[in-house]
Amino acid sequence: MIEIKELYKTFGRTVALRGITLNIPKGQVYGFVGPNGAGKTTTMSIMATLMSPTAGVVRVGGYDCKTQAKEVRRLIGYMPDFFGVYDNLTAYEYLDFHGASYGLQPQERERVILQMLELVQLTGKTNEYVDQLSRGMKQRLGLARALVHNPQVLILDEPASGLDPRARIEMREIIKTLRDAGKTIIISSHILPELAEMCDTIGIIEGGELVAEGKVQEIYEKMRTHRLLRIRLLDKHEALLSRLHDTSGIINAVRDGADIMASFSGSDAEQATLLASLLAEGYPLVSFGEMKGNLEDVFLEVTKGGGS
Amino acid sequence: MNFRQHLTNPVLNKEFRVRMRSNKTPWIITFYLFTLGFVLFFMLYTELSNQYTYWPSNIYNLFVMMSLLQYGLIIFATPGLTAGAICGERERQTLPILLTTNLSSLQIVLGKWISTLSFMLLLVFASLPIYGTIVLFGGVALTQIIEIFGVYLVTMLSIGAVGICVSTLTKRTGVAAVITYSLVFAYTALLNIAELFLLRSMENDMIRKAGFGNPPENLSNHPLIGFLEALDTINPASTIARVFTKENWLVNFRTEGLFVNYQPYGGFILWYLLLAILMLGLAAFFLRRRYMK
Numbered sequence: 081m082i083e084i085k086e087l088y089k090t091f092g093r094t095v096a097l098r099g100i101t102l103n104i105p106k107g108q109v110y111g112f113v114g115p116n117g118a119g120k121t122t123t124m125s126i127m128a129t130l131m132s133p134t135a136g137v138v139r140v141g142g143y144d145c146k147t148q149a150k151e152v153r154r155l156i157g158y159m160p161d162f163f164g165v166y167d168n169l170t171a172y173e174y175l176d177f178h179g180a181s182y183g184l185q186p187q188e189r190e191r192v193i194l195q196m197l198e199l200v201q202l203t204g205k206t207n208e209y210v211d212q213l214s215r216g217m218k219q220r221l222g223l224a225r226a227l228v229h230n231p232q233v234l235i236l237d238e239p240a241s242g243l244d245p246r247a248r249i250e251m252r253e254i255i256k257t258l259r260d261a262g263k264t265i266i267i268s269s270h271i272l273p274e275l276a277e278m279c280d281t282i283g284i285i286e287g288g289e290l291v292a293e294g295k296v297q298e299i300y301e302k303m304r305t306h307r308l309l310r311i312r313l314l315d316k317h318e319a320l321l322s323r324l325h326d327t328s329g330i331i332n333a334v335r336d337g338a339d340i341m342a343s344f345s346g347s348d349a350e351q352a353t354l355l356a357s358l359l360a361e362g363y364p365l366v367s368f369g370e371m372k373g374n375l376e377d378v379f380l381e382v383t384k385g386g387g388s
Numbered sequence: 389m390n391f392r393q394h395l396t397n398p399v400l401n402k403e404f405r406v407r408m409r410s411n412k413t414p415w416i417i418t419f420y421l422f423t424l425g426f427v428l429f430f431m432l433y434t435e436l437s438n439q440y441t442y443w444p445s446n447i448y449n450l451f452v453m454m455s456l457l458q459y460g461l462i463i464f465a466t467p468g469l470t471a472g473a474i475c476g477e478r479e480r481q482t483l484p485i486l487l488t489t490n491l492s493s494l495q496i497v498l499g500k501w502i503s504t505l506s507f508m509l510l511l512v513f514a515s516l517p518i519y520g521t522i523v524l525f526g527g528v529a530l531t532q533i534i535e536i537f538g539v540y541l542v543t544m545l546s547i548g549a550v551g552i553c554v555s556t557l558t559k560r561t562g563v564a565a566v567i568t569y570s571l572v573f574a575y576t577a578l579l580n581i582a583e584l585f586l587l588r589s590m591e592n593d594m595i596r597k598a599g600f601g602n603p604p605e606n607l608s609n610h611p612l613i614g615f616l617e618a619l620d621t622i623n624p625a626s627t628i629a630r631v632f633t634k635e636n637w638l639v640n641f642r643t644e645g646l647f648v649n650y651q652p653y654g655g656f657i658l659w660y661l662l663l664a665i666l667m668l669g670l671a672a673f674f675l676r677r678r679y680m681k
Contacts, residue, residue: 128488132680150490158488164480166402168409173402180398181489225485 081106081233081264082127087136089122089288096122098288099136104266104281106232109259111279112268119288120268121161124237127266128158140233154182157226161237161268165210171197171221172206175228182229189228196224200254216247223254234258236267252278306331306345308371312338314364323361327354341371399491399499407507420461420511424518427457432521448527451519452632455536458515459543459628466508466544467568470551472561473500474675479561483679493675497668501552508544512537535631535653542660543624547572549667556671556678576624583619583626586612621655 082104089097097119104110112120125131126138129149137144143151165174172193179189197203200220205213210221219239226234239255240248255278259265269275275282276296284292284299292299313320317335324333329346344351355368407413431450474497477483486496522528551568558564590612594604607613620626630652 128484130484130487130680153488153490156488158485160481160484162481163485164482166406166480166482168406169402173405177398177402178489180396180401181486181491183490
């Protein structure tokens with residue numbers, strides 16, 4: 081549904097995108113992750129026909145974003161990271177204006193607007209002025225606006241930024257509903273665990289390059305160089321610490337209260353061997369397990385603190 | 389985009405709604421009418437108090453004053469209203485959303501332009517009763533009122549279009565307003581300076597050609613007279629003066645018999661309509677290009 085080939089974008093001497101290539105099949109939710117200034121918004125703006133690529137091709141639904149912008153605009157619903165609303169318009173009128181902008185007839189608009197307001201849980205705010213809505217409500221209204229012409233592709237640039245936890249959860253639930261409805265969604269965010277929950281595929285972008293791409297678990301596996309073991313035992317903490325420091329595959333081990341945290345670079349088999357040997361040596365183990373690193377750890381590891 | 393879609397331009401509908409709901413709107417109308425009304429009744433008072441009779445010619449001067457004041461208000465208000473048309477969307481961060489809709493650049497530009505002009509027209513038509521007060525006293529021909537309103541209309545159309553074009557090309561409303569005011573001022577000033585310079589040069593030319601002591605030929609025989617007529621046609625000061633005096637300003641006071649069959653009013657209207665079309669075309673052309681980069 082979305083096809084990007086060797087995409088380059090420069091602003092004067094600044095190179096914003098350096099040969100990004102990605103494919104997003106129909107009905108997939110693609111998470112775009114990267115530090116500030118990595119090139120997420122630039123890529124999404126090009127997809128939304130708001131910018132021209134310096135080189136490369138971007139196609140949405142088979143249409144070229146540069147030469148067939150009109151056709152692309154019919155297919156996409158775009159929600160920028162920052163967007164304003166008009167004063168003196170009610171939520172209904174705001175959606176009505178955008179529905180009319182997409183050429184929807186008045187009767188059709190009325191039906192769609194009521195549906196969209198219900199989807200984003202703003203039915204009770206139909207006749208309220210948009211500038212009086214809370215940030216979370218404005219974001220949801222923005223999403224309804226992007227959906228008013230029933231686009232096949234949704235481009236959501238950090239839709240949850242600046243929202244409180246409740247509003248974030250509400251936004252996440254709406255996006256899940258849209259995913260279930262078969263929309264192709266590309267979404268960028270800094271709230272990585274949320275992306276992991278919603279997205280089929282994640283792309284990590286840094287310095288204008290796509291540095292990692294794949295299923296969430298695949299990326300995690302690919303980027304992981306060691307695992308973190310949490311070992312809880314009744315006593316003999318100091319003895320175990322010195323034992324671990326002499327063990328091959330243990331990079332580091334520190335005490336954390338009743339637990340010992342150990343970085344282990346071995347395989348699953350080596351981890352099983354270590355557990356067996358510790359039990360055989362009589363350490364009073366209560367638990368022995370791997371701590372799941374989250375996507376943020378992967379993100380930090382992959383991007384190495386890049387961006388601005 | 390068919391004719392019906394043009395008539396039901398969503399931007400126009402939205403602009404009407406937003407503008408007429410704004411708290412500023414009644415204040416602008418009040419200020420505008422109060423200024424005109426105050427000047428009119430102040431002048432009527434000074435003209436008619438302590439007199440048992442009045443002269444229609446004095447009332448005519450009042451009409452001229454009022455018309456010039458209204459013209460000044462239009463020149464002052466139009467750039468201010470149009471400057472924020474596109475810049476305002478950019479500043480409010482609503483422009484990217486607007487540009488990703490199915491609306492064409494021309495639809496957006498026309499919607500903004502017509503809505504601004506409609507508001508200006510509302511102001512001008514709201515001032516009609518004030519003009520009616522002058523007409524009650526006589527001394528003013530109906531054709532003069534129609535002609536001066538024609539001048540107002542094309543001035544609004546063209547300055548409004550220039551304002552929209554500048555608003556498309558700049559990022560800030562304030563900058564757009566200053567540039568539009570500067571362009572209007574520079575256009576008017578340069579046109580008058582150019583016309584006077586050309587007239588003086590042509591006169592000197594004719595005197596030099598005639599030789600010392602001989603009466604110079606009529607300026608209408610000068611090869612550049614067509615150019616001078618063209619400049620005079622598009623000069624708003626000349627056109628307004630012609631509406632009031634029914635004489636050709638600048639030129640006629642020095643060259644009797646010139647422009648006998650010359651009807652510059654239609655040319656003036658046509659020029660400003662063409663200017664408006666050109667500016668709107670430029671605005672539509674640059675709207676997405678300027679944003680996209």
